[in-house]
Amino acid sequence: MKADLVVRGGDVVLEGAAVRADVAVTGGVVTAITREPVDAATVVDATGCLVLPGGVDAHVHLSGGGGPEGAPTWADDWESGTRAAAAGGVTTVGNMTVPREGESLTDAVRRVGADVAAQSLVDVLLHPVVAGEQHLDPAQLAVLRELGQTSIKVFTVIDAYSAHRQRFYAFMAEAGRQGFLTVVHCEDAELIGWSTAHLAEQGRADFRAYGESRPDTAEEAAVAQLIAFAETSGTPVYVVHLSSARALAACAAARSRGVPVYVETRPLYLHLTEELLQAEDGAKYIGQPPLRRAADVDALWAGLRFGTVDTVATDHAPWTLAEKLAAGDQLDELRPGVADLETVRPMLFSAGVLTGRISLARFVELTATNPARLFGVYPRKGVIAPGSDADLVVWDPAETRVVDGSRMQSRAGYSPYDGTVVTGWPREVLSRGELVVSGGAVVAGPGRGQLLQRGLTAPR
Ligand SMILES: [Zn+2]
Numbered sequence: 001m002k003a004d005l006v007v008r009g010g011d012v013v014l015e016g017a018a019v020r021a022d023v024a025v026t027g028g029v030v031t032a033i034t035r036e037p038v039d040a041a042t043v044v045d046a047t048g049c050l051v052l053p054g055g056v057d058a059h060v061h062l063s064g065g066g067g068p069e070g071a072p073t074w075a076d077d078w079e080s081g082t083r084a085a086a087a088g089g090v091t092t093v094g095n096m097t098v099p100r101e102g103e104s105l106t107d108a109v110r111r112v113g114a115d116v117a118a119q120s121l122v123d124v125l126l127h128p129v130v131a132g133e134q135h136l137d138p139a140q141l142a143v144l145r146e147l148g149q150t151s152i153k154v155f156t157v158i159d160a161y162s163a164h165r166q167r168f169y170a171f172m173a174e175a176g177r178q179g180f181l182t183v184v185h186c187e188d189a190e191l192i193g194w195s196t197a198h199l200a201e202q203g204r205a206d207f208r209a210y211g212e213s214r215p216d217t218a219e220e221a222a223v224a225q226l227i228a229f230a231e232t233s234g235t236p237v238y239v240v241h242l243s244s245a246r247a248l249a250a251c252a253a254a255r256s257r258g259v260p261v262y263v264e265t266r267p268l269y270l271h272l273t274e275e276l277l278q279a280e281d282g283a284k285y286i287g288q289p290p291l292r293r294a295a296d297v298d299a300l301w302a303g304l305r306f307g308t309v310d311t312v313a314t315d316h317a318p319w320t321l322a323e324k325l326a327a328g329d330q331l332d333e334l335r336p337g338v339a340d341l342e343t344v345r346p347m348l349f350s351a352g353v354l355t356g357r358i359s360l361a362r363f364v365e366l367t368a369t370n371p372a373r374l375f376g377v378y379p380r381k382g383v384i385a386p387g388s389d390a391d392l393v394v395w396d397p398a399e400t401r402v403v404d405g406s407r408m409q410s411r412a413g414y415s416p417y418d419g420t421v422v423t424g425w426p427r428e429v430l431s432r433g434e435l436v437v438s439g440g441a442v443v444a445g446p447g448r449g450q451l452l453q454r455g456l457t458a459p460r
Contacts, residue, residue: 003031005433006038007392010046012384013053013364023051025390028432032386044428044435046394052364053384054091054391054431055345056371058125059183059240059264059313061337063112066098066131074337075318075411078119079446081341084316084409085122086436086444088342089426091391092381092452094313094371096153097126105135105152106143113147113451120449121442122431123391125375127153127183132160136171141178148453150376151238155185156222162189169229176235179456181262181374183238186222186247187214187289196331207283207328211274211290216244219289223247227254227261236260236457238374241315243269243289245299252308262374264311265300267340267347271417273297283328284321285416288336304366305358311371312348314340318412339410343403343417349395349424376454394428401425409442 003024011018012033024032024040032038062081064073076084085093095116099108105128116124126149130136144150152175154168155161161168172182196213199205204212223239227250230237242248242265251263266287274291276282285291303309317337327333345367352358358366372382380389400423405415429437436444 001032001034001036001038003038003040005042005044006040007044007046007051007394010049010051010394012051013360014384015369016361018050018360023384023392025430025433028390028434030384030386030388030390033384044394044430048396049427050395050397051384052089052393052395053368053382054393054429055089055367056092056377056382057085057090057313057316057341057344058094058311058371058375059096059315060093060341061096061315061317062093063095063097063115066100066129072323075320076316076339078115079121080409080411081316082121082449083442084339084341086429086431086442087409087426089345089393089395089429090122090341091429091431092123092125092372092377094125094127094375096129098129099131099135104137105130105140106147109144109147109149116449116451117447119446121436121444121446123450123452125149125377125452125454127151129153129155130168130171131158133164133167136164136167138171138174141175141180145178148451150179150454150456151181151183153183156226157185157187157189157192169233172229173233173235176233181236181238181457183240184226185241186219186226186239188218188221191215191218191221199331205331207286207334208278210286210331210334211277213331214288214290216246216292216296219244220246220250223250227251227259230254230261231257231259234260236262238262238264240264240313241266241289242309243292243296245296248299248303248308252303255308262310263303263308264313265303265309266313266315267344268338268416269300270297270312271347271351281325283334284324284414286324286334286336287315287338301357304352304362309366310374312344312366313371314344316341318410320412321414338416339405339408339412342408342410343415343422346422346425347417347420350422354423374457376456377452390430390433392430393426395424396427397424399423399425399427
């Protein structure tokens with residue numbers, strides 16, 4: 001058989017099992033998974049490696065926070081952020097897209113879509129952020145669908161949500177009726193506000209009090225409220241960066257009643273615990289929500305294993321170490337977010353698959369197949385199958401590196417996992433049949449990434 005390119009001799013991870021086979025690629029698409037000889041101009045040797053579908057990280061922040069021009073924003077832009085993605089074996093990212101002052105959801109998608117086309121190395125889907133009551137316009141949903149974007153992002157912690165929750169419910173319910181998935185940051189704003197004020201009265205306003213200012217009860221309360229909405233209205237909802245055992249238990253119980261609630265967690269909550277926030281440099285671990293206890297970590301790993309957690313996404317929103325540490329004095333000035341696109345899959349493979357905590361099949365579901373299904377890009381993305389995009393990762397399961405953020409692609413310049421020994425890294429990465437990483441080095445340039453035209457959510 002003839003092809004443009006063949007990935008030869010690897011163990012190809014298909015849905016359910018790995019098989020020794022060659023993957024033939026023509027026109028950027030997988031044409032066959034075969035043991036027949038493939039005659040191709042380009043041969044990618046995968047001997048001794050796994051061949052995985054490219055990762056789908058549904059939750060990143062690469063286009064700024066939507067604040068005023070010139071306001072401080074995250075360290076990575078589309079170029080550096082998607083270089084980090086490629087290096088980590090992630091070939092599709094889902095970006096939280098915050099409208100600028102006066103901008104509609106659809107205008108934000110058009111503006112950021114143009115940036116994607118000019119600057120991104122990998123493919124992209126966009127979640128427009130409902131940043132205020134001015135965005136609660138159901139007429140926008142049909143236009144978003146025409147633009148190929150079929151999800152919206154809601155934060156329960158913003159003033160507008162507290163002030164206009166019934167109108168948010170109406171908008172989310174209409175989005176659900178039109179086949180959108182609503183992704184939600186779940187923490188209870190009033191509990192956080194009270195906790196923060198209470199700590200300040202005790203003279204505790206620095207980063208060491210951060211965990212207490214955003215307790216797991218605040219996450220649990222917001223999740224319970226969201227579940228009540230989803231159950232009452234039948235609206236599908238996706239909880240981002242779930243961090244605690246209590247909130248996970250609420251989601252698992254709701255799912256057992258048939259409520260359409262999906263759960264994402266994030267590497268910070270799988271690999272680190274709250275004691276780190278008491279260290280001298282504890283501010284560098286700040287994320288929203290905060291790090292939790294070892295019992296929460298164990299509960300999340302059980303959720304990964306048994307299927308109550310659907311996806312692992314990064315919430316990649318990095319700052320430089322100097323920025324993180326400089327903002328550590330006041331709870332309301334902290335800079336939440338870390339770089340994780342390059343480490344999410346290797347860390348999960350190393351700490352999960354190699355230890356037997358999760359299977360290889362679950363690893364692929366959590367980091368590729370499930371997010372592709374939930375966000376309407378399956379089977380184009382998230383699976384190796386004839387007709388799917390040739391987003392392929394030649395994964396060396398034996399390569400060991402010590403994490404060193406100063407040598408990685410993100411402009412953060414550090415990693416919260418610096419010094420961690422991690423086994424299992426991408427060696428070659430293909431996006432639509434094009435080598436974007438070769439021998440572990442990023443070889444693609446900006447401007448080849450595409451804004452994906454998505455279908456409706458296709459829950460499992
Ligand atoms: Zn986020």
